[in-house]
Amino acid sequence: MTNGLMLCQHDERRRNSFDAAAAKERCRRYRRRILDISRQVSALHVAPAFSCVEIVDSLYNGAMRRDSNGEYCDIFLMSKGHGCMIQYVVLEEQGILSRADLDAYCKPGGRLGAHPDYGTPGIAASTGSLGHGLGIAVGQAFAEKLKGSDARVYCVLSDGEFQEGSTWEAMMAAANLGLSNLVALMDNNDFSGLERISEGHKAFYPLLDKARAFGFSTAEVAGHDSAEIFAALDDDCSNDATPRPKLIVCRTTKGKGVSFMESVPIWHYRSPNSEEYAQALNEIENAP
Amino acid sequence: MRNRFADTFYELGREDERLCLVVADISPAGSIEKFRTKFPQRFVNTGVAEQIMIGMTAGMAQRGLRPFAYTIATFSLYRPFEMVRDDLCYQNLCVTVVGIGGGLTYSTLGATHHAQEDVAIACAIPNLTVIAPCDPAETEAATRWCATQEHGPVYLRLGKAGEPDFTSNAPQPWTFGKLRQIRPGADVCILTYGPIMKRAWAVAERLEAAGRSVAINSVHTLKPLDVSGLADALTQFPSVVVIEECAPTGGLAMQVKAIAFDIGARTRLFSFTLKDEFIHCYGSHDDILDAHGLSIEDMTRRILSE
Numbered sequence: 385m386t387n388g389l390m391l392c393q394h395d396e397r398r399r400n401s402f403d404a405a406a407a408k409e410r411c412r413r414y415r416r417r418i419l420d421i422s423r424q425v426s427a428l429h430v431a432p433a434f435s436c437v438e439i440v441d442s443l444y445n446g447a448m449r450r451d452s453n454g455e456y457c458d459i460f461l462m463s464k465g466h467g468c469m470i471q472y473v474v475l476e477e478q479g480i481l482s483r484a485d486l487d488a489y490c491k492p493g494g495r496l497g498a499h500p501d502y503g504t505p506g507i508a509a510s511t512g513s514l515g516h517g518l519g520i521a522v523g524q525a526f527a528e529k530l531k532g533s534d535a536r537v538y539c540v541l542s543d544g545e546f547q548e549g550s551t552w553e554a555m556m557a558a559a560n561l562g563l564s565n566l567v568a569l570m571d572n573n574d575f576s577g578l579e580r581i582s583e584g585h586k587a588f589y590p591l592l593d594k595a596r597a598f599g600f601s602t603a604e605v606a607g608h609d610s611a612e613i614f615a616a617l618d619d620d621c622s623n624d625a626t627p628r629p630k631l632i633v634c635r636t637t638k639g640k641g642v643s644f645m646e647s648v649p650i651w652h653y654r655s656p657n658s659e660e661y662a663q664a665l666n667e668i669e670n671a672p
Numbered sequence: 673m674r675n676r677f678a679d680t681f682y683e684l685g686r687e688d689e690r691l692c693l694v695v696a697d698i699s700p701a702g703s704i705e706k707f708r709t710k711f712p713q714r715f716v717n718t719g720v721a722e723q724i725m726i727g728m729t730a731g732m733a734q735r736g737l738r739p740f741a742y743t744i745a746t747f748s749l750y751r752p753f754e755m756v757r758d759d760l761c762y763q764n765l766c767v768t769v770v771g772i773g774g775g776l777t778y779s780t781l782g783a784t785h786h787a788q789e790d791v792a793i794a795c796a797i798p799n800l801t802v803i804a805p806c807d808p809a810e811t812e813a814a815t816r817w818c819a820t821q822e823h824g825p826v827y828l829r830l831g832k833a834g835e836p837d838f839t840s841n842a843p844q845p846w847t848f849g850k851l852r853q854i855r856p857g858a859d860v861c862i863l864t865y866g867p868i869m870k871r872a873w874a875v876a877e878r879l880e881a882a883g884r885s886v887a888i889n890s891v892h893t894l895k896p897l898d899v900s901g902l903a904d905a906l907t908q909f910p911s912v913v914v915i916e917e918c919a920p921t922g923g924l925a926m927q928v929k930a931i932a933f934d935i936g937a938r939t940r941l942f943s944f945t946l947k948d949e950f951i952h953c954y955g956s957h958d959d960i961l962d963a964h965g966l967s968i969e970d971m972t973r974r975i976l977s978e
Contacts, residue, residue, distance in 0.1 A: 502734070502762075502763045503763075508734070509730070509731070509734065509759075509763065510758065510759075510762050510763050512758075513754060513758050515723075516727060516754075516755065516758055516759055518727075519723060519724045519726075519727020519728055519730075519731070519755065519759070520727055520728070520730045520731040520734070520759055521731060522724065522727070522728045522731060523727065523728030523729060523730055523731020523732040523733075523734070523735070523739075524731035524732070524734060524735050525731070526716070526728060526731070526732060527731065527732045527734075527735035527736060527737045528735060530692075530713060530714070530737065531735070531736065549723070550723040550724065550727065550755070553718070553721040553723050553724035553727075554723075554724050554727060554728075556719070556721065556724075557716075557718050557719075557721065557724045557728060560719075561716070
C-alpha cells in the first residue's frame with residue numbers, strides 16, 4: 385500500500401438542475417414516509433426532521449455532485465443527529481439504505497437508531513451529542529483540500545448547536561484554514577429543548593453578524609423555500625478575494641407541515657397517535 | 673521524550689504524507705518546529721481550542737489522513753473529553769492523542785496541569801488504546817507503532833524532556849501489548865510505566881543492596897493490558913510491586929490486583945499509586961511524588977518490612 389495521499393478522481397461531476405415543483409413533491413413524500421415510520425416507534429424526533437426537510441432535499445437532490453457512477457463526491461454531514469430521520473428517508477429513496485433498514489428503525493437487529501452512526505451507508509459521522517459535527521466537518525474539509533480534491537463538505541446544524549462553544553471553535557478554525565469547501569447550514573427553527581431561543585437567549589441573535597465576524601461568508605434564506613436554499617448553495621463565492629467557509633442560516637419552523645406540531649416543544653420527541661396521524665397525513669397530502 | 677517523539681514524527685512524516693500534526697497552541701519544542709517548517713501544510717495550530725483540535729482530527733482520519741493531536745495531557749484528554757470519546761473512540765478512528773506531561777510532570781503548575789488520573793480515565797473508554805512509554809527509546813518505538821497501526825484511536829502518554837534512558841539495553845524489545853522486561857531478577861518483580869520509572873529503578877537498586885534480586889517490567893501498553901504476561905509475573909515472583917504515577921482508582925495497580933484475584937495468585941503484592949487527592953504542593957517532580965507518599969525510601973522500606 386502506498387503512503388501517498390489518495391486523491392479522489394472524479395472526471396465527470398454532475399449536479400442536478402433544480403426544479404422547485406419537483407422538490408415540493410419530494411418533500412411531501414419524505415414527510416409522509418417519516419410520519420409512517422413514526423407509527424412504529426414512540427420516539428422519532430418528527431419535528432426536528434420536518435424542520436430541515438427542504439434543506440436536506442436541496443443538498444442531496446440539488447447541490448451535491450455525483451461522479452459518472454452516480455456516487456456522491458460531495459459529503460453530507462448531519463450534525464443535528466436528532467434530525468436524521470429525514471436523511472434516512474432520502475437515503476432510502478436513493479437506494480443507499482433499504483426499505484428493510486427503515487422498517488427496522490430503532491428495533492433489535494436493525495442498524496438505524498435515533499442518531500446516525502458512522503459506518504452505516506451514507507452516514508459521514510456519528511452524531512447525536514450536539515456541537516460535534518462542525519468540528520468533524522472542518523477536519524474532513526481540511527483533508528479534502530490537502531489531498532487536492534474539490535469535494536465539498538455540507539454540514540447541517542441545529543441552531544441550538546450554536547450555543548455550544550465547540551461550534552464556535554470550529555467556526556474560527558474553518559475560517560483560519562480558509563476552508564472554502566465547507567458549507568454549514570443552520571436549521572434556525574428558534575427552538576431549543578426548553579424554550580424559544582429568541583425569548584430565553586436574546587444574545588444568541590444576530591447570527592449573520594457573528595458568523596461574518598468569525599470570517600464566514602453568509603446568507604440567510606427562508607428554510608422551507610427550496611429554490612431559495614438552492615440559490616444560496618449555488619452561489620459558491622468563487623469571486624471572494626480570500627477563500628472562506630460559508631454559513632447559510634435557514635429560517636425554519638420546527639415541525640413544519642403539521643399544524644399541531646409546529647413550534648410545539650413536545651413534538652421534539654413524540655410520535656402521533658392514530659387520530660393525530662390521520663390529521664397530520666391529511667395536512668401533508670393537501671398542503672399547497 | 674518530547675524531543676524523541678518530535679524527531680521520530682518528523683522522520684515518519686517524511687515518508688508518509690498522510691501524517692499530520694494538530695496542536696492547540698503548544699509552544700513548539702525542538703523538532704516539532706522542524707515538522708512545522710518542513711511540512712507547513714500538514715501542521716495545524718487550532719489556537720487555545722482543544723475541542724476543535726480533537727474534532728477535526730476525527731474528520732481528517734475519516735478522509736484518509738493520519739492525524740496526531742498534541743498538547744499537554746490535561747488539555748488533550750480532559751478538556752475535549754467528549755470529542756475523544758465520541759468523535760475518536762465511538763467512531764474508532766486511527767488518531768493518536770498525545771498527552772505530554774502525563775502524571776505530575778508539571779510539578780510547579782498545580783493540579784490544573786496534573787494529569788494524575790489520565791491513564792485510568794483513558795483506559796475506561798472503549799476502543800481507546802493506551803500507551804505510556806518510560807523513556808526516549810520507548811517513546812520512539814511507540815510513536816512508530818502509532819503512526820502505522822490500524823487498530824483505532826490511541827492515547828500516547830508522554831513525560832516531557834530530559835528523561836534518562838532505561839531501555840536501550842533491555843533484554844526484550846518493545847512490542848505493542850506485551851509486558852517488557854527491562855531488568856532481569858528473581859525475587860521481586862516491579863511493574864511500572866511512564867516517567868516514574870526513575871523511582872522504580874532507584875527502588876530496585878536499594879532492594880538489590882539489601883540482597884534481593886529485582887526484575888523490572890515496563891507495562892508500556894496499559895490497554896490492551898497483557899493479562900497473561902501479568903499473570904505469569906504474579907505466578908513466578910514471590911513479590912510483585914506496582915509503582916504508578918496515577919490515581920488509585922482504575923489504574924494499573926487495581927487491574928493487577930484483579931488479575932491476581934482471578935488467578936488465585938499467592939504472591940505478596942505491593943501497590944504504590946498517587947493519592948486520591950489534589951495536593952497543594954509545589955516543587956520538583958520528585959518533591960511532589962514524595963508528597964504523594966511515593967518516596968524511594970518509603971517504598972523500599974515497605975517492601976522490605978513485609
